[in-house]
Amino acid sequence: MPLPETPSKKQLAWLVLNQEIRSLLLSPALWIMLIIVSLLVGYSFIQAVDLFSQASRTALSFPEMASGMNPLEGIFVPTFGAYYLSQTLLLPFVAIRLIGLDKQSGALKLLLQLPLSPFALCGLKLVAMGIVWLASLLPAALALIVWNNLGGHIYPPEIITLLAGHGLYSLTVICIAMFAATISDSLPTAAMFCLAATLGSWVLDFAASSQNGLLGTLGSLSLTNMLRQFESGLLSMTHVISFFSLGLLFFLLTVIWLHPGKRSLLKSGKSLAALLVLALVVSATQKVPQFMDVTENKRHSLNPADSRALQKLDKPLTITIHLDPQDSRLLDLKHDLLAKLARSVPTMHVKYAQTQSTGLFSASEDDNYGLIEYEYNGHHDKNYSNSQNEILPIIYNLAGLQVTPDSVAVYGGHPLVADATGSRLWFHIFLPLLFLCGALLAHRGKL
Amino acid sequence: MPELRVIGINKRFGTYQALSNVSFTVAPGEILGLIGPNGAGKSTLLECIAGLLPADSGTIKWQDRPLSLEERKQILWYQPDNILPFAEQRVAATLSFFRQIHGVSSKDLAQLVDELELPPMLAKPLKDLSKGYRRRVLLALALLSPQPLLMLDEPFDGFDLRQSLAVMDLLRDCRTGRTIILSIHQLSEAEKICDRFLLLDQSCVLGIGTLDELRKQSGLSTREGLEEVFLAIT
Numbered sequence: 244m245p246l247p248e249t250p251s252k253k254q255l256a257w258l259v260l261n262q263e264i265r266s267l268l269l270s271p272a273l274w275i276m277l278i279i280v281s282l283l284v285g286y287s288f289i290q291a292v293d294l295f296s297q298a299s300r301t302a303l304s305f306p307e308m309a310s311g312m313n314p315l316e317g318i319f320v321p322t323f324g325a326y327y328l329s330q331t332l333l334l335p336f337v338a339i340r341l342i343g344l345d346k347q348s349g350a351l352k353l354l355l356q357l358p359l360s361p362f363a364l365c366g367l368k369l370v371a372m373g374i375v376w377l378a379s380l381l382p383a384a385l386a387l388i389v390w391n392n393l394g395g396h397i398y399p400p401e402i403i404t405l406l407a408g409h410g411l412y413s414l415t416v417i418c419i420a421m422f423a424a425t426i427s428d429s430l431p432t433a434a435m436f437c438l439a440a441t442l443g444s445w446v447l448d449f450a451a452s453s454q455n456g457l458l459g460t461l462g463s464l465s466l467t468n469m470l471r472q473f474e475s476g477l478l479s480m481t482h483v484i485s486f487f488s489l490g491l492l493f494f495l496l497t498v499i500w501l502h503p504g505k506r507s508l509l510k511s512g513k514s515l516a517a518l519l520v521l522a523l524v525v526s527a528t529q530k531v532p533q534f535m536d537v538t539e540n541k542r543h544s545l546n547p548a549d550s551r552a553l554q555k556l557d558k559p560l561t562i563t564i565h566l567d568p569q570d571s572r573l574l575d576l577k578h579d580l581l582a583k584l585a586r587s588v589p590t591m592h593v594k595y596a597q598t599q600s601t602g603l604f605s606a607s608e609d610d611n612y613g614l615i616e617y618e619y620n621g622h623h624d625k626n627y628s629n630s631q632n633e634i635l636p637i638i639y640n641l642a643g644l645q646v647t648p649d650s651v652a653v654y655g656g657h658p659l660v661a662d663a664t665g666s667r668l669w670f671h672i673f674l675p676l677l678f679l680c681g682a683l684l685a686h687r688g689k690l
Numbered sequence: 691m692p693e694l695r696v697i698g699i700n701k702r703f704g705t706y707q708a709l710s711n712v713s714f715t716v717a718p719g720e721i722l723g724l725i726g727p728n729g730a731g732k733s734t735l736l737e738c739i740a741g742l743l744p745a746d747s748g749t750i751k752w753q754d755r756p757l758s759l760e761e762r763k764q765i766l767w768y769q770p771d772n773i774l775p776f777a778e779q780r781v782a783a784t785l786s787f788f789r790q791i792h793g794v795s796s797k798d799l800a801q802l803v804d805e806l807e808l809p810p811m812l813a814k815p816l817k818d819l820s821k822g823y824r825r826r827v828l829l830a831l832a833l834l835s836p837q838p839l840l841m842l843d844e845p846f847d848g849f850d851l852r853q854s855l856a857v858m859d860l861l862r863d864c865r866t867g868r869t870i871i872l873s874i875h876q877l878s879e880a881e882k883i884c885d886r887f888l889l890l891d892q893s894c895v896l897g898i899g900t901l902d903e904l905r906k907q908s909g910l911s912t913r914e915g916l917e918e919v920f921l922a923i924t
Contacts, residue, residue: 353788356740
């Protein structure tokens with residue numbers, strides 16, 4: 244046999260990528276996931292349109308209610324909720340095969356002898372999975388088309404942000420699955436490890452949803468909570484980088500632990516270094532928080548004039564709240580104002596006074612219960628209101644500011660009465676059939 | 691000058707010593723047989739040389755230059771035993787993948803496929819093949835590799851006598867410019883194809899040399915075969 248000419252790195256990468264895609268297409272788990280996603284997205288979308296239409300009927304009669312009708316929260320977040328389910332429960336079973344099957348079959352021993360670094364090999368596997376993930380967005384694309392044809396409103400920045408959130412969530416789940424497969428001896432063990440991570444994160448978010456302290460902090464780091472930021476349309480640089488870093492960490496751990504020819508001590512050292520570097524990056528981003536409100540009605544932002552004024556506060560603003568952590572007034576206050584203030588005021592401290600309510604309809608033993616105290620530059624004021632319209636003037640008064648709000652266009656909402664049940668055929672019959680045909684073609688080597 | 695020099699390889703799995711101070715050399719173009727019973731450490735040794743297992747100590751040199759993990763990819767190809775790579779894909783697709791990876795022409799692949807009598811199996815997934823055909827596919831994958839050192843783990847396992855002889859002819863054909871290390875537990879096959887033998891048992895090298903040299907070492911006459919030599923030495 245004459246001495247062959249070996250392919251370039253680029254050609255090699257292309258060949259391996261094709262091979263990885265071929266392997267994925269032969270995976271029954273992938274096609275089962277795609278069919279289930281199609282059914283779930285269809286169900287969620289049709290239900291969401293139905294509920295949105297019911298609310299829109301009222302909003303069309305009472306225009307002042309229409310401002311609450313935004314398609315992101317009403318249609319797209321519930322529709323993409325189907326992806327959250329599949330990414331949490333089904334995607335790990337597809338992603339685990341990327342490495343687990345190669346380990347089990349011995350193919351990994353051959354792949355590791357190719358002139359590709361473990362980083363490149365894992366990267367190509369990730370790209371292959373990314374292409375498959377894009378295919379899984381077909382039902383979502385169909386939902387967008389149907390919504391558009393029904394006359395529904397689409398605000399692209401919101402959709403792109405939502406997609407980015409699900410992309411990062413999927414990336415993290417895939418990287419966790421790859422790492423689980425790398426360190427596990429069998430596919431079932433890897434699946435258990437990965438599900439423990441994704442479902443554990445889900446449970447953590449649920450348990451910590453209304454808690455302060457350590458549990459609350461841990462809950463804010465859960466995958467579910469990170470995804471929620473994207474669903475709300477508020478992009479925080481810290482969250483984006485934390486989310487990406489978490490995926491990157493598991494990817495790097497996979498790269499580090501993939502090659503069986505390297506010593507465990509060396510791998511442990513590299514893993515620790517990766518963890519430290521990424522922790523430093525995340526903590527550095529927390530020092531300079533940046534936010535972007537991508538919602539059409541800028542519901543996460545104060546009036547631009549208020550934001551500009553609050554950014555000028557050069558002394559710390561301290562707010563002491565006499566409310567129980569479970570009190571709905573506190574939850575409203577946090578959501579409606581404190582979060583917006585935190586994004587505008589350069590230095591703000593929020594303190595929670597030791598207090599507790601005695602029941603929904605009982606009088607509190609503490610006379611201060613419900614009180615909110617404000618302190619700025621040695622001046623104090625207090626109030627029982629949790630309304631933005633009353634609190635902002637207090638703060639401006641303490642700081643000696645006069646603020647005239649900018650005139651902004653009033654968001655009228657996008658109420659729509661529509662019927663999406665006609666699309667059921669597409670989601671429940673045509674798309675699943677399409678995926679089934681894809682599975683058969685792949686099985687016959689024609690895809 | 692030897693092509694490959696393995697110096698003082700030690701490997702331990704917990705308290706079990708799998709390889710104990712294993713050293714040997716292989717000359718250019720030579721076929722060296724690693725001989726030993728199951729569990730002697732043959733596969734572990736090959737994996738340590740290939741860099742797929744970290745040796746606790748020892749050095750691998752190629753043409754008197756220590757080999758890093760990256761350099762080993764250019765110098766050697768190791769075909770493990772008992773693997774079923776890309777089992778769900780058609781044999782043709784897997785062979786084509788490795789053909790392109792190694793830059794081999796379609797014509798050369800077709801010739802190799804013919805020599806291994808694989809054409810009827812090309813459209814089937816590897817997992818659906820019999821043990822013998824799986825072996826042939828794995829052998830084809832190994833023979834497609836261009837590296838100057840080829841290491842095969844149990845290449846004759848699953849073949850009948852006629853098939854083994856055909857495979858030996860193939861290996862002899864491909865040895866031009868290549869050095870080959872075969873891990874074999876069937877001594878009759880090893881005797882037919884290998885130039886020298888490394889006898890491995892219970893993690894230690896018990897002897898290395900040609901059959902004549904090993905006969906002398908064990909004090910046996912020239913009529914005795916490798917089996918008798920192996921039994922005498924172990």
